Amino acid sequence: MNYCSQCGSRVSVWIPEGDDRPRFICDRCNKIHYQNPKMVVGCIPEWEDRILLCKRSIEPKSGKWTLPAGYLENGETVIDGAIRETVEEAGARVEMLEPYALMSIAYISQIYLIFRARLSDTDFAPGKESLEVKLFSEEEIPWDDLAFIVVRETLQRYFKDRPNGLFPVQTGTITRPKTL
Amino acid sequence: MNYCSQCGSRVSVWIPEGDDRPRFICDRCNKIHYQNPKMVVGCIPEWEDRILLCKRSIEPKSGKWTLPAGYLENGETVIDGAIRETVEEAGARVEMLEPYALMSIAYISQIYLIFRARLSDTDFAPGKESLEVKLFSEEEIPWDDLAFIVVRETLQRYFKDRPNGLFPVQTGTITRPKTL
Numbered sequence: 001m002n003y004c005s006q007c008g009s010r011v012s013v014w015i016p017e018g019d020d021r022p023r024f025i026c027d028r029c030n031k032i033h034y035q036n037p038k039m040v041v042g043c044i045p046e047w048e049d050r051i052l053l054c055k056r057s058i059e060p061k062s063g064k065w066t067l068p069a070g071y072l073e074n075g076e077t078v079i080d081g082a083i084r085e086t087v088e089e090a091g092a093r094v095e096m097l098e099p100y101a102l103m104s105i106a107y108i109s110q111i112y113l114i115f116r117a118r119l120s121d122t123d124f125a126p127g128k129e130s131l132e133v134k135l136f137s138e139e140e141i142p143w144d145d146l147a148f149i150v151v152r153e154t155l156q157r158y159f160k161d162r163p164n165g166l167f168p169v170q171t172g173t174i175t176r177p178k179t180l
Numbered sequence: 181m182n183y184c185s186q187c188g189s190r191v192s193v194w195i196p197e198g199d200d201r202p203r204f205i206c207d208r209c210n211k212i213h214y215q216n217p218k219m220v221v222g223c224i225p226e227w228e229d230r231i232l233l234c235k236r237s238i239e240p241k242s243g244k245w246t247l248p249a250g251y252l253e254n255g256e257t258v259i260d261g262a263i264r265e266t267v268e269e270a271g272a273r274v275e276m277l278e279p280y281a282l283m284s285i286a287y288i289s290q291i292y293l294i295f296r297a298r299l300s301d302t303d304f305a306p307g308k309e310s311l312e313v314k315l316f317s318e319e320e321i322p323w324d325d326l327a328f329i330v331v332r333e334t335l336q337r338y339f340k341d342r343p344n345g346l347f348p349v350q351t352g353t354i355t356r357p358k359t360l
Contacts, residue, residue, distance in 0.1 A: 003184065003185050003186070005183050005184070008188050008189075011185075034251070035254050075287070077286050077353050078282060080284075099279075099351055102258060104256070104257035128198065171258070171259065173257050
């Protein structure tokens with residue numbers, strides 16, 4: 001952020017009085033521009049003992065598999081957002097959404113909220129951001145070709161819970177991958 | 181939003197190619213400025229059969245009672261954010277946080293995530309945004325003096341669940357109050 005979105009002047013970074021962390025603040029109109037994490041909402045669409053994954057057609061991680069999920073939009077409920085993303089990326093309709101995984105990816109300021117959901121039918125088709133959409137049994141999950149750590153972590157917990165038939169909401173933190 | 185935060189030029193509102201809703205887009209550098217809901221995180225701090233509420237010292241709803249909660253900050257996990265807000269507003273330490281209520285307030289683009297939490301001790305004190313902090317039994321809850329509908333809805337569900345000793349995660353939608 002370089003300029004004030006309200007008045008167009010330059011912004012500086014400093015800690016406002018009564019605050020405890022630096023903010024972008026307009027040099028002229030003094031507006032404080034808070035920045036906050038974004039929510040990513042999506043689901044694990046279930047069809048009998050299989051779940052639906054999408055092969056990404058866009059970067060990052062083009063060609064890798066993921067759950068249908070994306071940024072929550074202004075004016076949406078979390079459930080409406082998860083349903084919309086599943087339509088957009090997998091051409092699939094889901095129902096009976098239940099919150100399952102709540103994962104904080106603090107280092108990129110993203111909060112993932114993944115629902116379990118029942119696929120309404122098998123009439124799905126890849127959307128613009130997907131190359132392919134496919135149902136996978138547990139044995140078929142492409143663990144080495146998943147797009148994101150948060151997807152792997154969510155699916156690991158899901159398949160651990162599934163034999164019990166109980167899916168308590170999972171909270172977790174995804175930390176920055178170590179680089180050599 | 182009037183100006184591009186990247187280059188300082190004017191922005192216009194239109195639907196980018198491949199998108200399905202209007203965005204703020206810079207007239208010069210073409211940067212698309214997405215706007216997304218903010219998360220509010222907080223908790224229901226429990227001490228034996230009582231819960232901790234804060235009387236607000238600031239607008240909106242100064243003088244009304246609320247749960248300790250506030251905007252999640254960049255770089256935080258949802259649990260760290262809820263703990264921080266409870267320290268800031270109630271001077272209270274909480275532990276063993278479990279997600280409880282996930283409420284979408286779509287019309288103001290806020291998502292509330294409220295945890296149940298155990299108060300570590302009764303050494304609490306009002307922070308800058310509170311006039312008073314107090315433990316309430318169910319009979320003592322000031323239902324007519326709660327600050328926000330989302331707080332009332334969360335507490336109603338909480339006290340309905342409590343006799344069962346089971347607190348499944350609640351999802352809900354808060355709609356705009358009707359005006360006459």
